[in-house]
Amino acid sequence: MQTELSRRCALLAGLALLVTAGAAPAQPKGEPIRIGLLTPLTGTAARWGGFAQNGAGLAVDELNAAGGVLGRPLQIVVADSQCQPAQGVSALRKLITADRAGFVIGDICSSVTLAAMPVVAESKVVLVNAGSSHPDITYKAGVGGNLWTFRNYPTDELRTQIVTEYVAKQGARRYSILNVDNDFGRGAASLSKKHVERLGGTLLSEDYFKAGESDFAPVLTKIKGLKPDVILFYSLPDSVPPLTAQMKAQGLKLRLAGVAEFTTPDIIKRSQVDILEGAVEGMSWAPVLGGEGNRKFIEAYQKKAGDPPQVHGFTHYESVRLLARAIADAGSAEPAKVREALTRIQYDGLMGKVRFDDHNQAEVPMAILAVENGAAVSKGTFTTKITYPR
Numbered sequence: 001m002q003t004e005l006s007r008r009c010a011l012l013a014g015l016a017l018l019v020t021a022g023a024a025p026a027q028p029k030g031e032p033i034r035i036g037l038l039t040p041l042t043g044t045a046a047r048w049g050g051f052a053q054n055g056a057g058l059a060v061d062e063l064n065a066a067g068g069v070l071g072r073p074l075q076i077v078v079a080d081s082q083c084q085p086a087q088g089v090s091a092l093r094k095l096i097t098a099d100r101a102g103f104v105i106g107d108i109c110s111s112v113t114l115a116a117m118p119v120v121a122e123s124k125v126v127l128v129n130a131g132s133s134h135p136d137i138t139y140k141a142g143v144g145g146n147l148w149t150f151r152n153y154p155t156d157e158l159r160t161q162i163v164t165e166y167v168a169k170q171g172a173r174r175y176s177i178l179n180v181d182n183d184f185g186r187g188a189a190s191l192s193k194k195h196v197e198r199l200g201g202t203l204l205s206e207d208y209f210k211a212g213e214s215d216f217a218p219v220l221t222k223i224k225g226l227k228p229d230v231i232l233f234y235s236l237p238d239s240v241p242p243l244t245a246q247m248k249a250q251g252l253k254l255r256l257a258g259v260a261e262f263t264t265p266d267i268i269k270r271s272q273v274d275i276l277e278g279a280v281e282g283m284s285w286a287p288v289l290g291g292e293g294n295r296k297f298i299e300a301y302q303k304k305a306g307d308p309p310q311v312h313g314f315t316h317y318e319s320v321r322l323l324a325r326a327i328a329d330a331g332s333a334e335p336a337k338v339r340e341a342l343t344r345i346q347y348d349g350l351m352g353k354v355r356f357d358d359h360n361q362a363e364v365p366m367a368i369l370a371v372e373n374g375a376a377v378s379k380g381t382f383t384t385k386i387t388y389p390r
Helices: 002-021 046-065 085-097 110-123 135-139 156-169 183-198 217-226 237-249 265-270 292-305 311-330 335-344
Strands: 033-039 074-080 103-106 126-129 149-151 174-180 202-209 230-234 255-259 280-283 347-349 352-354 366-372 375-382
Touching: 033 046, 033 085, 033 311, 046 074, 046 103, 046 292, 046 311, 074 085, 074 311, 085 103, 085 110, 103 110, 103 311, 110 126, 110 135, 110 149, 110 183, 126 311, 126 335, 135 149, 156 183, 156 230, 156 255, 156 280, 156 366, 174 183, 174 217, 183 202, 183 230, 183 255, 202 217, 217 237, 237 265, 265 375, 292 311, 311 335, 311 347
Parallel strands: 033 074, 033 103, 103 126, 126 149, 174 202, 174 230, 230 255, 255 280
Antiparallel strands: 280 366, 347 352, 366 375
């Protein structure tokens, strides 16, 4: 799979070189095509909103430098959702009415995306989700009823599936769940339990903690006595350093598996690396995946933002480019025509070919990353499909 990923990245890089080697593209003119970016810029999720804004902005910069779309410039209009459904809906309505955005990228927070879906359907505005993972978004989209919502991001259903299957194939049979107490953590737990049961495993415990909580000692004492093979852990990254410190204090060397950015250089540096050794998570993108196109994206992002990209920087960058491709395919910036173009799109992205199923869910590849010798390594990319209830 890595060979295929590297081939795609090299192909994209080669195409970029062909474009830059020719005549300079004409500068885009006329009324800009406005793309709303609904994302948290303040509040607890603001960090991820910053990555989203930088990634989307980089994509627009590159597209406009290459002549825009349909000869017109693209313009990102940012609205702060604060990761709150009511605020997100208010911000979305402003994007649609006052800012006249016919397309919206967002939101990182599933609760905001779910609240936004009826609004875009009512307004007939295309919503491309690039960062929230609740399964209901997909169940309710496309043939599920909402024709105007698309998701270019993996669902928790797929993420929990590939993570649980990966550790099960390596011999894990006994599991404890320790997740953040929010929609993400609760949803991941519900889905993880189904996968554990399907794979013949045993769930020994299920516990939750509040976002920002740092005292894990009592629950770790409980888990230590149960002797699981793996702690399934879906949380915010800032919980990883105190968790690993307290695991080490209790002499608890259990494998972590899930999603909490514990394979990123920053979290590895701030955590007890010996405790993180062998930890695995499912990610839709990571810098370690390599390839020339990926390298160029990282360099361009870092030049623009000053810091390396994180997964939301990548997914928002790719989603803007995906949307631009759909506008070009449609030959029009009319939302209804672009919506139709998205249902048929065959987009070659940095992680592979993107296409949407009948629920408007992109069949996106995901990577399994593991911490080995204090650094993240890729264990392969995997593409799975959702089995929808009928």
